[in-house]
Amino acid sequence: MSAAPDDGAARAYGYAPPAAGSARRAELDRLLDLAVRDTGGHAGAVFLLAADGQALRLEVTTGMPAEYLAPWLGVGLASLDPVAVAVRERRLVWLSEHQELARRYPRTAIALPYHFAVAAAPILTGTTAWGTLLLFWPCCDTAELASPGSDRVGLACRRLGRFLRDAAQAGRPVTPGTLPRTLPRPFTREWDPAVARAAADFAERLPEGNCSLDLEGRFTYLSATAADLLGGSIPDLLGKRPWQTLPWSIDPAFEDRFRAAVVSRQPVSFTAMVPPNRWLAFELYPDASGVSARISPTAPAHTSRAAPAGTGTPWGEPIPLGQLYQVLHLAATLSEAVGVGDVVDLVADEMLPTFRARTLALFTAEDGGLRLIGCRGYNPYPVELFDGATLTSPAAVGTLADGVPNFFATFEEVVRTYPLAPRQDGLQAWAYLPLIASGRPVGLCVLAFDRPHQFSGNQRTVLTALAGLITQALERARLYDTSKELAQILQAAMLPDSLPDLPGLDVAARYLPSVRGMDIGGDFYDLVRVDDTTAAAVIGDVQGHNVTAAALMGRCRLSIRSQAAAGATPAQALAQANRQLVDLDPGRFVSCLYAQLDLAHRRALLATAGHPPPILRHPDGHAEVLRVPPGVLLGIDPDADYPTTEIPLAPGSVLALYTDGLVETPEVDLDDAMAGLADQLARTRPQPMDQLATYLIDHARQTAPRTDDIALLLIRLATAG
DSSP states (O other), X not given: OOOOOOHHHHHHTTSOOOOSTHHHHHHHHHHHHHHHHHHTOSEXXXXXXXXXXXXXXXXXXXXXXXXXXXXXXXXXXXXXXXXHHHHHTTSOEXXXXXXXXXXXXXXXXXXXXXXXXXXXXXXXXXXXXXXXXXXEEOTTSOHHHHSTTOSHHHHHHHHHHHHHHHHHHTTOOOOOOSSXXXXXXXXXXXXXXXXXHHHHHHHHHSSSEEEEEOTTSOEEEEOHHHHHHHTSOHHHHBTSOHHHHOGGGOSHHHHHHHHHHHHHOSOXXXXXXXXXXXXXXXXXXXXXXXXXXXXXXXXXTOOTTBOOOOOSOOSSOOOOHHHHHHHHHHHHHHTTOOSHHHHXXXXXXXXXXXXXXXXXXXXXXXTTEEEEEEEEESOOXXXXXXXXXXXXXXXXXXXXXXXXXXXXXSHHHHHHHOTTOOOOTTOOEEEEEEEEETTEEEEEEEEEESSOOOOOHHHHHHHHXXXXXXXXXXXXXXXXXXXXXXXXXHHHHHSOSSOOOOTTEEXXXXXXXXXXXXXXXXXXXXXXXXXXXXXXEEEEEESSSSHHHHHHHHHHHHHHHXXXXXXXXXXXXXXXXXXXXXXXXXXXXXXXEEEEEETTTTEEEEEEESOOOOEEEOTTSOEEEOOOOEEOOBTTOTTOOOOOEEEEOOXXXXXXXXXXXXXXXXXXXXXXXXXXXXXXXXXXXXXXXXXXXXXXXXXXXXXXXXXXXXXXXXXXXOOOO
């Protein structure tokens, strides 16, 4: 690990040297604010990579309250949100308008349905990712400042990356906090008291009402006319949000219009009715310090853009607008869940911050009982109460028998229903949500809170609806997991159980299915012992990713294996397999590479049927892509010939056979990708082949999204002595 740069070097890079404690976060805040100013944006946020490297956590925002980004408090690195895609694919994600956002990232657009342009850029140093920089612009003014060709966003990310790297190297890493922070906006102008009084007098003399709100929606100034039109008093309204203070404005549409002004930085206007029948026109004018509002009486005819008017106090406490958008975000997110593990992670990531719960646990109903499939949070109480409970036990009857959710605002309410429930420090309220499909219990979702929680009627409705969405997602995920297990069993049956132990050879193999579909494909490998000094190594790829491809792969592998065991040369083995495949006429083609290893003479004979060439790492450490004369794919021409190439195998050499899934990367030339794999092999230290295989597969998974199967076979010739 290299030493962190000295103070002078750090300042030369554009940031202050790493400091301790809150000073590090202050420097991070300064760099974020600088990034927004330099790129001409109006808001920004920094996401930091979590300790496990599998998620991004929202750390700090500027120009926009952190609560507006609540759906992304925690973002899985494998998710389809722009902040995750930027890090995973090591590229800038640039979205110039909301329609493009909705088209490419629909679940993100659902949770932030306003007009803006946004860039999500990875914070990197070399190949190491630290997080994501998210920047916002008004949708009309951004082409020059933030287009993918601009250096301004990249410069901001490099400053952040160097600071985070040097802080980590100094032993003082900046890690995600428990809750995200919102930077206060600095005062841009100091007002003389006399000028401030004159400005207030000016506003009071205007016929319409005037008021000012901060970016979080709290009143910071009201004229007397504005307070009168709104139906409140200045002392009661100052420091409060209108939708939390004025009964007629608690409809989420009012907060939605305010958020639209803050996020888009564009003026917003609408009309609304104050009961019983007084109509008001609102004009909102946002900037970096807050929102100015002009309020004036208007006629009912001017209601084409009216916000829904409150005609009375709704039943129960209204659901905050942020929670409504998060519910929509969860619904969209669950539609992308594949397996049961995905459902658990997505539900926890969305519901814990949305409802400010402390613990979430998911159970499935299996064999007459409940089985825990996932728990997130800070207290095991729900696990202790339900895991292993039978569906006829008191703990499950009340929730699952009739399919009615149970809500407990305090521990005393729990005890009245479950007298044996143990008290757990730190938990005070619970929601038990049954997961019911077609009248039968599928499972149970438990939310626990660290303080008494009064569940309003609307919140109970939302949680009950979410339970239905979770049920559907869980049923689909269980079906997928069952299919995946069967596919993996079939795949395993088609590949060798183990590789033969051959004196003088260190070998290892890996197979990784594609990330989509049934997790079964046509990639195969094999190593066949011919005699004491001869072995045959084979790797191939059948066109397709389904059961048909797997079945054809099995036949090809057995055909070539029998030829190898009979002592056929590479050319003979491929020619025979080709003729058999043409006779079968399966409508699919197969690529294959055959290497006959002659240990006595330390050489290898190679022949290929349209397969990526092998890579040879020499004992001195340099590696090269071997140029083997290509033969036609198997299954096309029954008379095809397969030329043979001889190469020397010095002791300590490593021969790497692989399928294209290991090297194929979007927008990267295949020759360049293979050269990159050779360079990677050259830079690895000497190690057992099993460790090297794991390293190469892990590196492939982390560097780019993989949509194809991967097969890898590594062979090392032992050194003398």
